[in-house]
Amino acid sequence: MxxxxxxxxxxxxxxxxxxxxxxxxxxxxxxxxxxxxxxxxxxxxxxxxxxxxxxxxxxxxxxxxxxxxxxxxxxxxxxxxxxxxxxxxxxxxxxxxxxxxxxxxxxxxxxxxxxxxxxxxxxxxxxxxxxxxxxxxxxxxxxxxxxxxxxxxxxxxxxxxxxxxxxxxxxxxxxxxxxxxxxxxxxxxxxxxxxxxxxxxxxxxxxxxxxxxxxxxxxxxxxxxxxxxxxxxxxxxxxxxxxxxxxxxxxxxxxxxxxxxxxxxxxxxxxxxxxxxxxxxxxxxxxxxxxxxxxxxxxxxxxxxxxxxEQAGVNTILIDSVANMKRAAQNLAFSLSLYSGQMCTTPQALLIPRGGIITDKGHMSFEEVSSVLCDTIKKFLSDPERAAGVLGAIPNPVTVRRLELAAELGRVVLASETHSMPGFKGAVYHTPLILSVDGADSVWQQEQFGPISFIVAVDSTEQGLALISNVVASKGAITFGVYSTDDAVLDAAESVAIEQGVALSCNLDSGVFVNQSAAFSDFHATGNNPAANAxxxxxxxxxxxxxxxxxxxxxxx
Amino acid sequence: MxxxxxxxxxxxxxxxxxxxxxxxxxxxxxxxxxxxxxxxxxxxxxxxxxxxxxxxxxxxxxxxxxxxxxxxxxxxxxxxxxxxxxxxxxxxxxxxxxxxxxxxxxxxxxxxxxxxxxxxxxxxxxxxxxxxxxxxxxxxxxxxxxxxxxxxxxxxxxxxxxxxxxxxxxxxxxxxxxxxxxxxxxxxxxxxxxxxxxxxxxxxxxxxxxxxxxxxxxxxxxxxxxxxxxxxxxxxxxxxxxxxxxxxxxxxxxxxxxxxxxxxxxxxxxxxxxxxxxxxxxxxxxxxxxxxxxxxxxxxxxxxxxxxxEQAGVNTILIDSVANMKRAAQNLAFSLSLYSGQMCTTPQALLIPRGGIITDKGHMSFEEVSSVLCDTIKKFLSDPERAAGVLGAIPNPVTVRRLELAAELGRVVLASETHSMPGFKGAVYHTPLILSVDGADSVWQQEQFGPISFIVAVDSTEQGLALISNVVASKGAITFGVYSTDDAVLDAAESVAIEQGVALSCNLDSGVFVNQSAAFSDFHATGNNPAANAxxxxxxxxxxxxxxxxxxxxxxx
The missing domain is CATH 3.40.605.10 (Aldehyde Dehydrogenase; Chain A, domain 1)
Structure with a gap:
């Protein structure tokens, strides 16, 4: 020795x-x-x-x-x-x-x-x-x-x-x-x-x-x-x-x-x-x-x-009802923007009942919720310094090309924009593309790596949960978020999380984001769905x- | 609930x-x-x-x-x-x-x-x-x-x-x-x-x-x-x-x-x-x-x-030198007899330097060691009640047939005998077959499930260890025993055990047998050789x- x-x-x-x-x-x-x-x-x-x-x-x-x-x-x-x-x-x-x-x-x-x-x-x-x-x-x-x-x-x-x-x-x-x-x-x-x-x-x-x-x-x-x-x-x-x-x-x-x-x-x-x-x-x-x-x-x-x-997955957010719409939207805006959606934990699909939801601002229609989210993202990224810092740059041209083509995948509710990167001549950043699709459409269930997310209209919270359960089982996921003021819905979401082996975040509306996973406290992936075996x-x-x-x-x- | x-x-x-x-x-x-x-x-x-x-x-x-x-x-x-x-x-x-x-x-x-x-x-x-x-x-x-x-x-x-x-x-x-x-x-x-x-x-x-x-x-x-x-x-x-x-x-x-x-x-x-x-x-x-x-x-x-x-393996004993030949032989006689050699932990091959070994009875030639072992087995099984209890019966006719054919695999130094099982009319027990072969002969390196063991002549303790290392790596093993009065040999055996992932028993000459594995204390198999992955x-x-x-x-x- x-x-x-x-x-x-x-x-x-x-x-x-x-x-x-x-x-x-x-x-x-x-x-x-x-x-x-x-x-x-x-x-x-x-x-x-x-x-x-x-x-x-x-x-x-x-x-x-x-x-x-x-x-x-x-x-x-x-x-x-x-x-x-x-x-x-x-x-x-x-x-x-x-x-x-x-x-x-x-x-x-x-x-x-x-x-x-x-x-x-x-x-x-x-x-x-x-x-x-x-x-x-x-x-x-x-x-x-x-x-x-x-x-x-x-x-x-x-x-x-x-x-x-x-x-x-x-x-x-x-x-x-x-x-x-x-x-x-x-x-x-x-x-x-x-x-x-x-x-x-x-x-x-x-x-x-x-x-x-x-x-x-x-x-x-x-x-x-x-x-x-x-x-x-x-x-x-x-x-x-x-x-x-x-x-x-x-x-x-x-x-x-x-x-x-x-x-x-x-x-x-x-x-x-x-x-x-x-x-x-x-x-x-x-x-x-x-x-x-x-x-x-x-x-x-x-x-x-x-x-x-650890490989690909489809992370989801279910929005059943919201206690503080403004803060929830701000939280989600950051999650969808961070590193141009290139995290294995970034939500790809936000499922919302097509009949709308109850919020602290009263009943909001599906379109209103969608608008609030898109407006919040837009506002959050309106400062180029902040946008550049949060979004970063996309090194892989394949991801940029995917983003360009993705506008065909649904109804564009927030178009991706390309801007010059402050401080780096010739470099650019891309803001997220948000598409609106129906739950029956399978496009949101395919991983779209990059700043591409779907707002998905579902018949009900129950149907949304069933769709999420299926997509986690078949495609895998590392994160799953839920917004609800109803404990029964949170419990049902927790049951889906347990059944499909995916980490659940409930009602994030503060300084913790669904795509963040803290060592020593959060387990990253579970090994119990196709996104990871460990x-x-x-x-x-x-x-x-x-x-x-x-x-x-x-x-x- | x-x-x-x-x-x-x-x-x-x-x-x-x-x-x-x-x-x-x-x-x-x-x-x-x-x-x-x-x-x-x-x-x-x-x-x-x-x-x-x-x-x-x-x-x-x-x-x-x-x-x-x-x-x-x-x-x-x-x-x-x-x-x-x-x-x-x-x-x-x-x-x-x-x-x-x-x-x-x-x-x-x-x-x-x-x-x-x-x-x-x-x-x-x-x-x-x-x-x-x-x-x-x-x-x-x-x-x-x-x-x-x-x-x-x-x-x-x-x-x-x-x-x-x-x-x-x-x-x-x-x-x-x-x-x-x-x-x-x-x-x-x-x-x-x-x-x-x-x-x-x-x-x-x-x-x-x-x-x-x-x-x-x-x-x-x-x-x-x-x-x-x-x-x-x-x-x-x-x-x-x-x-x-x-x-x-x-x-x-x-x-x-x-x-x-x-x-x-x-x-x-x-x-x-x-x-x-x-x-x-x-x-x-x-x-x-x-x-x-x-x-x-x-x-x-x-x-x-x-x-x-857990599947097949070839378990071995290396005999370098012995502090108490009589007790060591009694211990091995029991190990080779127990349940007619049908344990995944039964030694199949006993490697002994062809030039003989040092024992408490002085230098013993390879043939003398072989004789002591065979005589001890014979004596141990001479009482039909004890033999029947230790050997048990062989339920699988394929194993009995293998035993019959195995006499061709080497020089028979102890022939298998078939005796009536006391107390069970028509039932029989089979005593172990011991064959003598050379280390260069590959036959002892193939699993022979049943009461079939080989006494293997090797050039030296070092060659014996090298052969054991190779057979554990290629065929797998759950047990490995060594007899030596030399700490350097025990250390070398321990190194082989570590390298090839096999449990080592040193100088067993009392009431513990190489094929026994005690829960809470002994780990059974290691997962690090072909005999088991767990x-x-x-x-x-x-x-x-x-x-x-x-x-x-x-x-x-």
């Missing part, structure tokens, strides 16, 4: 608080979400920007096996090509390097591994401004969101996974004394040892929209339980992953471990490394976030591995990543 | 002790393993036999959907056909009945479900003599073993699964208060609820050798986590499962639940019900113990379900059987 800095003791207090938090599930975080010098140091903002800019137009070097080529095709929707080049490796070589590094990591045990992972997160937190810029320019998120989602909120999810994995491994004793009475004879006595062993090599296939937030849970859950990890970033969102892997490798080396316990498998225009890695016989764990095409392919082909995946972070997300191997021998008492 | 007897409170003390036991993993059990009136009541022995005999030659009735036919082909290797007939149902109807029963069971919550399961185990324990006879006559085990393995030891494994599942669900809070400070503004406050929800319908495919021991972990883990269970017994070993399902249904009804939460899918000569159930879209959990043919089929076809399986009972065995669904709403503090 190398003589490692005692990162476990150093971060023990944070671990203990995190373990308490995941078991109590109130509000808690050690990572300030406000991008302020007050928390991160007076010079952090400027240093973060400089650090990001100093990465541009040059190679970004990481430890790995033999380099076979380089790639780099990231384009910022704000500023153009990043010009960063990353090394590429053979899948076989990446797996071999991981396997070579495994025994020392496995034998170090859960507490040493957990200490190393906590130190990695601590250092990532200190680089949150840099990660914020890297996330902004690869995902298109506005800076404030990119800082939070790419920095502290992702770190929260990583820490949640560490704490959950620690609790699972810590529940298994390291040894025991087995003392079995034998009546008048001497007892049988055995000493037993229990080893936490990894499943093998782990692969994380990261997504383009949340390259750190969706990566950290699998990365850290696999590391704590002893598995080396290969991260395959999306070719448009490599830098946030590369910075993460760099920090992992730095801490691993300082702790006396092989840096190749965490490597990055960059992919360029020519795809194939993810497929080769995912089907390698020694890759035993795969975390995947992304579209259904590759998710379905993984389920069919990566049968040697345990797969944790949840961040429940016991099942960590328990399958390790095995227990025991030995026993007779001993004297 | 029905008004249920408070089984949870009734059995709370046992649950608490069981939870402590699974976390400490010392010796513990609430179910006496000695088939004595002292523990089970003076009349228990006679009542158990009567209860068993009163089942024979008539229909055994259970609750289920519409009956489509009956079946019953069990043949006792001691007394002939049991003549019991069981109802058969359509797979679709069984799943529909389970789905109909699910919501009430789900909504009852973990503590009510756990209470019901604890009551079921308590009543099964009281029927241990009856279960012992049922197990003896379906599996061929001698009565003492059948009582233990079919009764209290199986109940231990069931209770271990209940405790592990309870700990996993109990670690998730039922609700929380999320209180997020907002600087100068009012805090954001939300109340949240967390529901433990099942994955769907569970299927347990039971085996012919341990119809209760290998069934109870999956059955109870699925029930505690909210899943209805369909048990599909092996057609030769139905009665122990039928008694179990009967007790489940009785307790469920008393507790106000649908008895069809646990049903039995009996299969006769015509197979197909297991395949139909295993691939049904609503069957989401499958527990399987049995051969590789159906295990591999399940992995390939039952892709909609989470599969927990372990009894680690956190992964229970965590994947439920999801957490949450709801949240603003609240006043």
């Amino acid at each position: 190398p003589s490692t800095p005692n990162f476990f003791d150093l971060h023990k207090a944070v671990l203990e608080q995190a373990c308490q938090a995941v078991q109590e599930r109130g509000h808690w975080t050690p990572y300030p979400e406000i991008p302020s010098g007050k928390f991160y140091g007076a010079s952090a903002r400027e240093e973060g920007l400089n650090a990001y800019e100093s990465c541009l137009n040059k190679p970004f070097s990481l430890k790995g096996p033999e380099v076979i080529s380089t790639t780099g095709i990231e384009i910022s929707p704000y500023t153009g090509a990043l010009g960063i080049h990353y090394d590429q490796y053979l899948a076989e070589d990446l797996v071999d390097a991981a396997k070579a590094a495994l025994p020392q990591w496995r034998d170090a045990g859960p507490s040493v591994r957990t200490g190393v992972c906590l130190e990695i997160l601590d250092r990532l937190n200190k680089r949150s401004f840099e990660l914020g810029h890297a996330t902004m320019h690869t995902t298109g998120q506005g800076f404030a969101m990119a800082f939070q989602a790419g920095g502290p909120h992702a770190q929260d999810r990583g820490l949640e996974a560490i704490a959950t994995a620690w609790l699972a491994t810590d529940g298994v004793p390291r040894d025991s004394l087995w003392h079995k009475p034998q009546g008048k004879h001497d007892p049988l006595v055995m000493s037993k040892r229990y080893h936490i062993v990894p499943k093998g090599v782990a692969l994380v296939v990261a997504c383009s929209t949340f390259p750190t937030w969706n990566t950290y849970p699998g990365l850290f859950a696999s590391l704590v339980t002893g598995n080396p990890v290969i991260v395959k970033p999306h070719s448009q969102a490599v830098l946030p992953v590369a910075i993460t892997v760099q920090v992992c490798q730095q801490v691993l080396v300082e702790a006396g471990f092989d840096p190749k316990l965490v490597t990055m498998a960059a992919e360029g225009e020519a795809v194939g490394i993810a497929q080769a890695l995912a089907t390698h016989k020694d890759v035993r764990l795969i975390d995947y976030t992304g579209g259904n095409a590759f998710g379905d392919w993984l389920s069919a082909h990566a049968t040697q591995a345990q797969l944790y995946k 949840a961040l972070t429940d016991p099942a997300f960590v328990a399958g990543r390790f095995a227990v191997v025991q030995s026993r021998r007779h001993t004297d008492v | 029905p008004s249920t007897p408070n089984f949870f409170d009734l059995h709370k003390a046992v649950l608490e002790q069981a939870c402590q036991a699974v976390q400490e993993r010392g010796h513990w059990t609430p179910y006496p393993e000695i088939p004595s009136g002292k523990f089970y009541g003076a009349s228990a022995r006679e009542e158990g036999l009567n209860a068993y005999e009163s089942c024979l030659n008539k229909p055994f009735s259970l609750k289920g959907p519409e009956v489509i036919s009956t079946t019953g082909i069990e043949i006792s290797p001691y007394t002939g056909a049991l003549g019991i007939h069981y109802d058969q149902y359509l797979a679709e109807d069984l799943v529909d009945a389970a789905k109909a029963a699910l919501p009430q069971w789900r909504d009852a919550g973990p503590s009510v479900r756990t209470g019901v399961c604890l009551e079921i185990l308590d009543r099964l324990n009281k029927r241990s003599f009856e279960l012992g006879h049922a197990t003896m006559h379906t599996t061929g085990q001698g009565f003492a073993m059948a009582f233990q393995a079919g009764g209290p030891h199986a109940q231990d494994r069931g209770l271990e699964a209940i405790a592990t599942a309870w700990l996993a669900t109990d670690g998730v809070p039922r609700d929380s208060l999320w209180h997020k400070p907002q600087g100068k503004h009012d805090p954001l406050v939300m109340s949240k609820r967390y529901h433990i929800v099942p994955k769907g319908v569970a299927l347990v495919v039971a085996c012919s050798t341990f119809p209760t021991w290998n069934t109870y972990p999956g059955l109870f883990a699925s029930l505690v986590t909210g899943n209805p269970v369909i048990v599909k017994p092996h057609s030769q070993a139905v009665l122990p499962v039928a008694i179990t399902v009967q007790v489940c249904q009785q307790v469920l009804v008393e507790a106000g639940f649908d008895p069809k939460l646990v049903t039995m899918a009996a299969e006769g000569e015509a197979v197909g019900i297991a395949q139909a159930l295993a691939t049904h879209k609503d069957v989401r959990l499958i527990d399987y113990t049995g051969g590789n043919a159906f295990g591999d089929w399940l992995s390939a076809h039952a892709t909609q379900a989470q599969l927990y399986k 372990a009894l009972t680690d956190p992964a065995f229970v965590a994947g059987r439920f999801a957490v669904v949450q709801s949240r709403r603003h609240t006043d503090v």
Whole structure:
């Protein structure tokens, strides 16, 4: 064993608080979400920007096996090509390097591994401004969101996974004394040892929209339980992953471990490394976030591995009655606008009884509710600075094209507009497209990734609930919102949520949004509908990543 | 909610002790393993036999959907056909009945479900003599073993699964208060609820050798986590499962639940019900113990379900040096004889350096060690009463035929003998066949189910370890034993055990045997080699059987 800095003791207090938090599930975080010098140091903002800019137009070097080529095709929707080049490796070589590094990591045990992972997160937190810029320019998120989602909120999810994995491994004793009475004879006595062993090599296939937030849970859950990890970033969102892997490798080396316990498998225009890695016989764990095409392919082909995946879904809001129409509309306007509807939690369809609803402003017709929503969105996005910050930019031209074509999918009640992005010459933002359709029309039940939402006329609240139940069962969903002043309706919505395995938010009309999911408190996805087969972070997300191997021998008492 | 007897409170003390036991993993059990009136009541022995005999030659009735036919082909290797007939149902109807029963069971919550399961185990324990006879006559085990393995030891494994599942669900809070400070503004406050929800319908495919021991972990883990269970017994070993399902249904009804939460899918000569159930879209959990043919089929076809399986393996013993040759040989003689080698934990190959080994009797040649082992087995089985009790009878003619043919597989150093079974006219028992082969010969690396073992000559201890490492990696294993007076060899064996995911027993020469696995202390299998993808009972065995669904709403503090 190398003589490692005692990162476990150093971060023990944070671990203990995190373990308490995941078991109590109130509000808690050690990572300030406000991008302020007050928390991160007076010079952090400027240093973060400089650090990001100093990465541009040059190679970004990481430890790995033999380099076979380089790639780099990231384009910022704000500023153009990043010009960063990353090394590429053979899948076989990446797996071999991981396997070579495994025994020392496995034998170090859960507490040493957990200490190393906590130190990695601590250092990532200190680089949150840099990660914020890297996330902004690869995902298109506005800076404030990119800082939070790419920095502290992702770190929260990583820490949640560490704490959950620690609790699972810590529940298994390291040894025991087995003392079995034998009546008048001497007892049988055995000493037993229990080893936490990894499943093998782990692969994380990261997504383009949340390259750190969706990566950290699998990365850290696999590391704590002893598995080396290969991260395959999306070719448009490599830098946030590369910075993460760099920090992992730095801490691993300082702790006396092989840096190749965490490597990055960059992919360029020519795809194939993810497929080769995912089907390698020694890759035993795969975390995947992304579209259904590759998710379905993984389920069919990566049968040697345990797969944790999150893919497409259709999130819905049911509006039965509203206690404060203005505030509800403001809340929904933000939810539909945030990151141009590119969150896996963004509502796609708002179901409203065609006969109208009861509100604090009296009965409102379907059209009136629709108008209030559209007007609120319009007003909310009328300030270009605010609109640009909330909406961000759309990096993928396919999403922009989808938005253009989507106007044909229903009656347009709010047209999407394209505006210049303040501060970034040539860049643009797109306001949401809102379409009105009938519940019987199936178009709202197909995922339309991007700022495209449907206001759906249904016969009644009951029919709306039945439609939502069906669409969650068949297409999957991560979020489901309901507005009602009637407890019976809230209860019925809760029953649908339980039945179909989707998280429910009731009457959000304040500073919490249906598309937000707070680590340590909210579970993200459930694993019980087609949108995901796993949840961040429940016991099942960590328990399958390790095995227990025991030995026993007779001993004297 | 029905008004249920408070089984949870009734059995709370046992649950608490069981939870402590699974976390400490010392010796513990609430179910006496000695088939004595002292523990089970003076009349228990006679009542158990009567209860068993009163089942024979008539229909055994259970609750289920519409009956489509009956079946019953069990043949006792001691007394002939049991003549019991069981109802058969359509797979679709069984799943529909389970789905109909699910919501009430789900909504009852973990503590009510756990209470019901604890009551079921308590009543099964009281029927241990009856279960012992049922197990003896379906599996061929001698009565003492059948009582233990079919009764209290199986109940231990069931209770271990209940405790592990309870700990996993109990670690998730039922609700929380999320209180997020907002600087100068009012805090954001939300109340949240967390529901433990099942994955769907569970299927347990039971085996012919341990119809209760290998069934109870999956059955109870699925029930505690909210899943209805369909048990599909092996057609030769139905009665122990039928008694179990009967007790489940009785307790469920008393507790106000649908008895069809646990049903039995009996299969006769015509197979197909297991395949139909295993691939049904609503069957989401499958527990399987049995051969590789159906295990591999399940992995390939039952892709909609989470599969927990245990199948074939090649268990090994490495003999490097021995501190007490006589006791070691006695220990091994028992291990190789018990239940005619039909345990998934029975050693199949004993690897010994061809140059001989150091023992307490000085250096012994390979042939001398082989002779001592064979002589000890012969002597141990020389008393027909003892031999019959330990060996039991072999119910499957295929196993007897395999034993007859196996004499061709190597040099016979101990021939199998067939003797009349004392007390059972026409019945026989078979003593073990021991073959001597070379390490380079691949024959010992193929599973030979039944009383067939190999003494394998290897170049050295190191080569023996390497061969064992390879065979565990390629064929799988549940047990691995080593005899050595050298700590370095024990350490090397432990490294192989860790690397290949197999449980290690060191220098067993007393009243513990390599093929025994004690619930609450020993993990049975690891999930890390081809013999099994799951372990009894680690956190992964229970965590994947439920999801957490949450709801949240603003609240006043």
